Amino acid sequence: MARRATSAPLHVVLLAGGSGTRFWPLSRERRPKQLLALAGPEPLLTAAWKRARRLAPVSRIWVAAPRRLVSPVRRLLPALRQDRLIVEPSPRDTAPAISLACATVAGLDPEAVVGIFPTDQVVRDLDAYVAAVRVAARSAQSGRLVCLGIRPDRPATGFGYLRCARKPLRGRATAVARFVEKPDEATARRFVRSGRYLWNGGMFLWRARRFLDEAGRTAPEVLDPVLRHLAGKRGAWARARRVSVDYAVMERAKDVVVVPLDAGWDDVGSWDAAARWRGPTSPDEGPRILLDSPGAAVFGGDRLVAVVGVAGVVVVDTPDALLVVGRGGSEKVRRVVEQLKAGRLEKLL
Amino acid sequence: MARRATSAPLHVVLLAGGSGTRFWPLSRERRPKQLLALAGPEPLLTAAWKRARRLAPVSRIWVAAPRRLVSPVRRLLPALRQDRLIVEPSPRDTAPAISLACATVAGLDPEAVVGIFPTDQVVRDLDAYVAAVRVAARSAQSGRLVCLGIRPDRPATGFGYLRCARKPLRGRATAVARFVEKPDEATARRFVRSGRYLWNGGMFLWRARRFLDEAGRTAPEVLDPVLRHLAGKRGAWARARRVSVDYAVMERAKDVVVVPLDAGWDDVGSWDAAARWRGPTSPDEGPRILLDSPGAAVFGGDRLVAVVGVAGVVVVDTPDALLVVGRGGSEKVRRVVEQLKAGRLEKLL
Numbered sequence: 176m177a178r179r180a181t182s183a184p185l186h187v188v189l190l191a192g193g194s195g196t197r198f199w200p201l202s203r204e205r206r207p208k209q210l211l212a213l214a215g216p217e218p219l220l221t222a223a224w225k226r227a228r229r230l231a232p233v234s235r236i237w238v239a240a241p242r243r244l245v246s247p248v249r250r251l252l253p254a255l256r257q258d259r260l261i262v263e264p265s266p267r268d269t270a271p272a273i274s275l276a277c278a279t280v281a282g283l284d285p286e287a288v289v290g291i292f293p294t295d296q297v298v299r300d301l302d303a304y305v306a307a308v309r310v311a312a313r314s315a316q317s318g319r320l321v322c323l324g325i326r327p328d329r330p331a332t333g334f335g336y337l338r339c340a341r342k343p344l345r346g347r348a349t350a351v352a353r354f355v356e357k358p359d360e361a362t363a364r365r366f367v368r369s370g371r372y373l374w375n376g377g378m379f380l381w382r383a384r385r386f387l388d389e390a391g392r393t394a395p396e397v398l399d400p401v402l403r404h405l406a407g408k409r410g411a412w413a414r415a416r417r418v419s420v421d422y423a424v425m426e427r428a429k430d431v432v433v434v435p436l437d438a439g440w441d442d443v444g445s446w447d448a449a450a451r452w453r454g455p456t457s458p459d460e461g462p463r464i465l466l467d468s469p470g471a472a473v474f475g476g477d478r479l480v481a482v483v484g485v486a487g488v489v490v491v492d493t494p495d496a497l498l499v500v501g502r503g504g505s506e507k508v509r510r511v512v513e514q515l516k517a518g519r520l521e522k523l524l
Numbered sequence: 525m526a527r528r529a530t531s532a533p534l535h536v537v538l539l540a541g542g543s544g545t546r547f548w549p550l551s552r553e554r555r556p557k558q559l560l561a562l563a564g565p566e567p568l569l570t571a572a573w574k575r576a577r578r579l580a581p582v583s584r585i586w587v588a589a590p591r592r593l594v595s596p597v598r599r600l601l602p603a604l605r606q607d608r609l610i611v612e613p614s615p616r617d618t619a620p621a622i623s624l625a626c627a628t629v630a631g632l633d634p635e636a637v638v639g640i641f642p643t644d645q646v647v648r649d650l651d652a653y654v655a656a657v658r659v660a661a662r663s664a665q666s667g668r669l670v671c672l673g674i675r676p677d678r679p680a681t682g683f684g685y686l687r688c689a690r691k692p693l694r695g696r697a698t699a700v701a702r703f704v705e706k707p708d709e710a711t712a713r714r715f716v717r718s719g720r721y722l723w724n725g726g727m728f729l730w731r732a733r734r735f736l737d738e739a740g741r742t743a744p745e746v747l748d749p750v751l752r753h754l755a756g757k758r759g760a761w762a763r764a765r766r767v768s769v770d771y772a773v774m775e776r777a778k779d780v781v782v783v784p785l786d787a788g789w790d791d792v793g794s795w796d797a798a799a800r801w802r803g804p805t806s807p808d809e810g811p812r813i814l815l816d817s818p819g820a821a822v823f824g825g826d827r828l829v830a831v832v833g834v835a836g837v838v839v840v841d842t843p844d845a846l847l848v849v850g851r852g853g854s855e856k857v858r859r860v861v862e863q864l865k866a867g868r869l870e871k872l873l
Contacts, residue, residue, distance in 0.1 A: 200830075464863050466856055479845040479872055481549075481860045484853025485837055492846060496828040497839070499848055504833025507815055511830045514813050523828055 182316045183286040183382070184235060185308075187227040188276040189294050190377075191220060191240035191248050192266050196512040196524075197445055197505065200496035201475050204524055209295040210247050213474075214443050214452035216459065223294035224252050229305050230290065234259075239276045241266040264404070264412045269377070270423040271415040274390050274401040281383035282405075288315045289386070291379045297452060299439025306346070308380070311434040314348040315380040320389065320425065321348060323380075324373025324433040325440045330363035333444050335375040335421060337433050342370050348432040354421055373433055375421065376440060386424075394423040445505030446489040446498075449474070461492075470502065496523050531665045532635040532731070533584060534657075536576040537625045538643050539726075540569060540589035540597050541615050545861040546794055546854065549845035550824050553873055558644040559596050562823075563792050563801035565808065572643035573601050578654050579639065583608075588625045590615040613753070613761045618726070619772040620764040623739050623750040630732035631754075637664045638735070640728045646801060648788025655695070657729070660783040663697040664729040669738065669774065670697060672729075673722025673782035674789045679712035682793050684724040684770060686782050691719050697781040703770055722782055724770065725789060735773070743772035794854030795838040795847075798823070810841075819851065845872050 194207045202208050209220045227236045233254055239261040240248045249255065261276050273291055280287045290308060298304045311321040324337045335357055340350040354375065358366060366372035390398040396416040403411035416423065425431060443449050450472035456463045461477040467484045476492030487502025500508060515523050543556045551557050558569045576585045582603055588610040589597045598604060610625050622640055629636045639657060647653045660670040673686045684706055689699035703724065707715060715721035739747040745765040752760035765772065774780060792798050799821035805812045810826040816833045825841030836851025849857060864872050 200828075462867070462869060464860050466859055466863075467853065468850075476846075478843075479549075479864075479869065480848070481846070482848045483856045483860060484850035485834060485848055486850075488834055488837070488848060488850075490846070490848050494827075496830070497825075497841060497846065498830045498832070499834055499837060499839050500830075500832040501817075501834035501837075504816065507832045510815055511813050511832060514815075515828075518811075520811060520828065 182313070183284070183288050185231050185312045185380075186235045186237060186280050186284070186287045186289045186383075187231045188237045188239055188261075188273075188280070188289055188291050189220075189223050189227060190269065190272060190276075190291065191238050191244055191294050192263060192272055193293070193295055194266070196509050198449070199508055199512050200493045200498050200523065201491050205243060206247065207244070207295075208443075209293075210244075210251065212453070212457065212459075213449040214297045214441075216457065218251055219297065219443070220248065220251050220294045222297065223292060224254075226298060226301065226304065227292070229301060230308055237261055237276060237280065239263060239272050267412070267415055267417045269420040270390070270394060270397045270418045271401055271412070273379075273420050274387070274394075274398050274415075275405065277381075277383040277386045277390075278402060278405055281387060285384055287383045288312055289381060289383045290315075291377075293377045293442075296376065296440060296442045301438075303438035304436065304440075307434050307436045307438065310346055310348065311380045314432055314434065315382060315385075318382065318385055318430065319348065320386065320428050320431045321380040322351065322425070322431065322433040323376055323378035323436045325376045325436050327363075327367045327372065327374055330360055330367050331374065332357055332360050332363050334442070336363075336366050336372045337375050338366075339371050339373065339433060343373060343433060343435045345435055345437060348434050351431040351433050354426045373435055376436065376442070377421075378436075379420070379425075389428045390424050393427045394418070397423050446472075446474075446491065446500055446508065447487075447502065447505045450489050531662070532633070532637050534580055534661050534729075535584045535586060535629050535633070535636050535638045535732075536580045537586045537588055537610075537622075537629070537638055537640050538569075538572050538576055539618065539621060539625075539640065540587050540593055540643050541612060541621055542642070542644055543615070545858050547798070548857055548861050549842045549847050549872065550840050554592060555596065556593070556644075557792075558642075559593075559600065561802075561806070561808075562798040563646045563790075565806065567600055568646065568792070569597065569600050569643045571646065572641060573603075575647060575650065575653065576641065578650060579657055586610055586625060586629065588612060588621050616761070616764055616766045618769040619739070619743060619746045619767045620750055620761070622728075622769050623736070623743075623747050623764075624754065626730075626732040626735045626739075627751060627754055630736060634733055636732045637661055638730060638732045639664075640726075642726045642791075645725065645789065645791045650787075652787035653785065653789075656783050656785045656787065659695055659697065660729040663781055663783065664731060664734075667731065667734055667779065668697065669735065669777050669780045670729040671700065671774070671780065671782040672725055672727035672785045674725045674785050676712075676716045676721065676723055679709055679716050680723065681706055681709050681712050683791070685712075685715050685721045686724050687715075688720050688722065688782060692722060692782060692784045694784055694786060697783050700780040700782050703775045722784055725785065725791065726770075727785075728769070728774075738777045739773050742776045743767070746772050795821075795823075795840065795849055795857065796836075796851065796854045799838050 338353040343349040400415040464481040470487040491498040687702040692698040749764035813830040819836040840847040
């Protein structure tokens with residue numbers, strides 16, 4: 176109890192940026208994945224806000240969003256304080272966004288511990304999540320750069336991995352030996368078998384000042400323009416290098432540890448995954464009739480949608496575009512978006 | 525040539541009735557199958573009119589339609605003469621409709637030979653079709669009730685069959701031994717192997733008076749109300765028995781023959797069949813992107829429709845209802861319609 180009393184309070188930063196073409200046609204340039212109710216009755220962003228509320232009071236919850244998403248974010252999160260909204264003038268990947276957030280929070284509270292959380296993910300077991308974040312926050316308090324690492328339940332090839340110095344234990348921080356980029360399937364299998372690898376879910380906790388020091392050392396081409404932007408220098412933001420925090424900072428940082436997360440985490444990376452999470456239909460949408468179509472799901476729209484004899488198909492109904500994608504075809508949705516770009520149908524993006 | 529000169533002219537009667545729930549949601553109660561462009565760029569009814577024009581001048585082409593279809597029929601067939609439109613007060617199956625048509629034509633020309641043709645069918649080889657109809661018309665002229673019988677190319681279970689007294693030869697009328705209802709698949713296989721069976725396509729030729737005599741003998745419960753209706757008796761039509769001409773008349777008629785039709789005929793009985801006939805897309809409709817979806821097809825709508833990784837799927841896009849049906853699932857579309865009836869969604873029928 177004594178320790179808790181002396182520790183700096185946790186600030187939560189929700190990253191509301193990111194586009195993602197994998198959820199076209201429901202996701203569009205101005206309505207990215209995190210604004211959609213892909214995995215349940217509420218938008219992913221709303222669910223992320225509720226998780227944040229388990230970690231901190233409203234006064235310590237920040238949302239970092241690119242300018243074009245500010246108004247939908249405020250609409251979805253009416254409890255978000257105006258002075259806790261961090262606006263990125265334009266999307267420039269996670270290193271500039273996180274640097275801006277940490278510098279902003281550090282300006283308010285130089286001792287702050289900050290938790291960085293993407294908002295396009297889902298977590299089934301909230302209690303396990305909160306417990307892991309608390310362990311990570313204590314480790315961050317002591318000066319480490321802490322990742323939350325998801326224990327893999329399959330040899331996923333869509334995530335980066337964290338190689339741990341030894342087998343990571345629940346409730347404990349373990350040193351990270353190496354960041355590994357998305358592997359091929361054979362490599363992923365080997366990783367999972369070894370028990371030494373966790374998925375990099377893009378969730379981090381650290382003292383804001385500690386991160387800024389590390390960023391200044393490893394990525395001045397990110398941090399310097401961000402700080403000049405904060406100081407009011409017009410046009411500085413656009414000169415920050417567009418790069419991920421993993422690549423720019425974490426892979427070269429010292430004292431990086433990981434706390435395992437066993438909380439039913441998913442990044443809902445495809446229509447198939449959304450169908451598994453949300454189920455075949457949503458009561459908020461139009462009438463649906465699904466016959467002889469196990470695993471099929473319908474998203475969006477007020478019209479009647481009938482699916483007959485197509486197992487695992489996902490149907491996405493929007494006013495100006497309709498997608499019908501077969502089981503396992505989710506990855507190919509990008510190709511539709513590419514064809515739209517090539518075929519002068521950009522208005523549908 | 526002498527024979528042709530003395531033969532009565534052929535009147536063509538197009539049957540524009542029939543609903544068909546198999547093409548929901550493009551077909552609705554007020555827009556049945558024959559009004560749709562299911563098998564090519566034009567509605568089936570329009571194609572049937574063009575075939576009729578190969579057989580007779582406009583003055584001898586009649587269209588029999590239930591009252592609720594009169595206005596779409598006239599819109600699609602601007603060349604149809606007002607006095608060649610035969611209106612059925614309500615749909616009562618083919619025996620009343622054909623009796624009404626034959627009595628109407630016989631009133632104009634007691635010697636008329638009449639050819640009766642459904643309008644929800646397609647024919648690939650028009651020349652072969654015209655030749656077969658001419659053979660049938662000559663046989664009808666001599667007093668026989670003539671069917672056109674389609675030589676089966678597969679053991680279809682969706683059609684009635686005609687058993688011929690001997691193997692039917694192209695260009696010749698052969699006596700019909702028996703009308704056979706839709707068989708199961710093993711029976712259908714036996715039929716096709718034997719070479720003695722043809723599909724009953726619902727196309728007939730006869731002298732109008734000859735048919736009326738036969739109908740008077742076999743089906744007075746049809747003919748008498750129809751004649752009273754023609755004589756102006758209100759309410760008579762509704763008392764005509766609702767029955768098919770095959771069952772009411774043909775199965776019990778004398779001197780029934782069949783002329784084989786080898787003309788690429790199909791009744792386009794399912795979305796699968798429509799997709800085979802029309803192909804994956806139509807240039808008259810909205811933009812489509814089909815990826816890794818061999819045999820897939822999209823019908824209707826102005827929206828963009830993208831199909832990704834679903835072989836053989838048929839997507840039918842209408843303003844208030846969307847159908848996605850898998851290969852071989854066409855027969856189950858009826859079940860959707862049943863669910864709509866049961867679920868208080870009749871407005872979508």
